[in-house]
Amino acid sequence: MTTAAVHHEAAAGGHHELSFVRKYIFSTDHKIIGIQFLFMSLFFLLVGGLLAMMMRWQLGYPGKAVPGGGVLPETMASGGVILPEFYNSLVTMHGTFMVFFAIMPLLVGVYGNYLIPLKIGAPDMAFPRINMASFWIAFGAGIIMLAGFFATGGHAAAGWTSYAPLSARSDLSGVHMGQVLWLVGLIVLGLSSILGSMNYITTVVNLRAPGMTWFRLPLSIWALFITAILVLLAMPVLSGALIMLLFDQTLGTHFFDVSAGGQPLMWQHLFWFFGHPEVYILILPAMGIVSDIIANGSRKPIFGYHSMVFAIGAIAFLGWIVWGHHMFQSGMNPMLGTSFMISTMVIAVPSAIKTFNWMGTLWRGNIHFHTPMLNALAFVSMFVIGGLSGIFMASTPVDIFQHDTYFIVAHIHYVLFGGSLFAIFGAIYFWYPKMFGRMMSERLGKVHFVLTFVFYNLTFFPMHFLGMTGHMRRIYDPTQYEFLRPYQGTNRLITVGAFLLLASQLPFIWNFFWSLRKGAKAPLNPWRDNGLEWTVPSPPPHGNFATTPTVHHGPYEYSSPLTTDDYLPQNQEVRP
């Protein structure tokens, strides 16, 4: 930490010599760490996507060999046909990678790291070395998770929620080593997340530039700050539960073992006590990022800034008292179920506040449909669909029919892909110029957006209908059920949509890597934005700001009558 601080001063003085390893690999610079997280989590996004393709193939064309599946060993796919045991691992690991190693680090790891110091006017995080450690711990966790595929008995197969007793006893699931690696991987990742959020909270509280009052913070920073609090308090609960499960697997303890008085249901309570705040960990930063982009794309101040902040806080608070709505079918007392139903439905209020505020921001704005803006608009509309289907399953009587069906799968993908991932794509397009000093191609970006939007809906919207027919969530072969056979066509349509959705990512991958070298040089402020990060060179030097900026305005002063430009950077003083 000390050395880092010394280097800031050196950087400001214009000379600093760091070896390649210290500069790009074991770097303490929050920007490099953010970029490291970006590459790591995009890799896991791809891995998670490929796992999903194998699942989709099996569901659309059960019993047929996966194209190129011949490379898989016989223990996974016999002659290219996915085995039921491997299918269970696919379901488990798709969820695990997407939730813990793709979406969560993409939002919290990448943009938490990259944006917090730049947007609050700080030279770096409060604890740069702990920050570096948190990346490399997460990297180690990723390796442990990947190693599970090579374990005897296959990878963990008890679902990403790892319900006990299936996950606690290897004689039930047939998986021991894979489950142990899964547990260790997540415990290690939890440590990384806790260290990271400790850093974010300290940084936002202590390192804001002069004039950057709480209510001048951009909403992305507010969202990341509150998310960090959720991570800090939710992750250790998961760690505790994972440790108990790990001991059940390895030391022969009986926490979740009914025969010795243990309680499998306790796992569900512990998991969802973490799991529901986790849902908001995955969406709140996306909401913050989208607020920044929508105000920028509408060239108007965000509508209802304060209510946006309080809505984030309200969602985060309510997130702690709704976990039971994942367990309506676990045999809980109906009275308790009703109270969880009510607290869940109350979340619709702050969510609606945010949605209407976004629409209020767009209303009569001078809307610029640049690629980040398109993705942000997709976020809002898809989040509304996901939010509305959430109301269905929050109602206990309806949930009895929908529980563990494809309706749930549709819902989670509408909020997590349609919501979070579109926001992430928007964020990548928006901050790429600052991160790498090059512009991404707008044309390819729009092609990517349109194709993704269309095929995403083709993939996930029909899942609502499948769910209404009673199609179960984690089945290997739907054609084995008489009542599902008429809907095999829909399953096949979804599979085609999913493969096209994967193919739609090619323009993005090409755009991302091509622009690294060949993209147009990025100017200081390509989107004419107010944030402090746009007042420093692209990419910003080590230590970020040559002199500590002084903040004079809130972050959303677009089309302000105080200036002739249609934007007013936060550090620009206006004299009448």
Added chain:
Amino acid sequence: MSHAAADAHLLEPGAGVYHKKLGMWVFLASEVMFFTALIGSYIILRFGAAESWPVPSTVLNIPVTALNTFILICSSVSMVKAYAAAVEGDQKRLRLWLLVTVIGGATFVGVQVFEYTHLIHEHFLPSSGLFGSTFYTMTGFHGFHVSMGVICMTWVTIQAFRGRYTRENYHGVEVIGLYWHFVDLVWIILFTIVYLI
């Protein structure tokens, strides 16, 4: 190492608390949630199995652990003395009290290891019913925290012997002290609910 200089120039706005202290408070909030998960599970399991739960004193040696608890509380007292000495800039007493704290913590871990070996010898294992499961998980993770604390405290003590802490900057002593008192507090809860009740 000049942590002092680095922190001083970063201290400007914010909560008026230096980074490491704020960071430690935030970290301890997360630790509270971790132990809450373990203790909460213990309570649920114990209430769920009220009849078959063994009386703790039939399995565990309460007097030895009571003595151990006393030692740990005393090490918290010596930590306070060390902090007070650091505030006054009294190097001699700072070193003395830090050393006492390290010895107190190490003794606690040592007695716990002795207790474990004894229990294992008597075939009381993590697999010995719910009591064994919860006992070893909770006390084991607490012992792990104390061990980490002893390692960090040893480092702080070495720094103190090198004259690192002055009346102006005793941050390291204060931060490790926060952690130490937290670990002590957790033990008082654990001792009560696992050994006494």
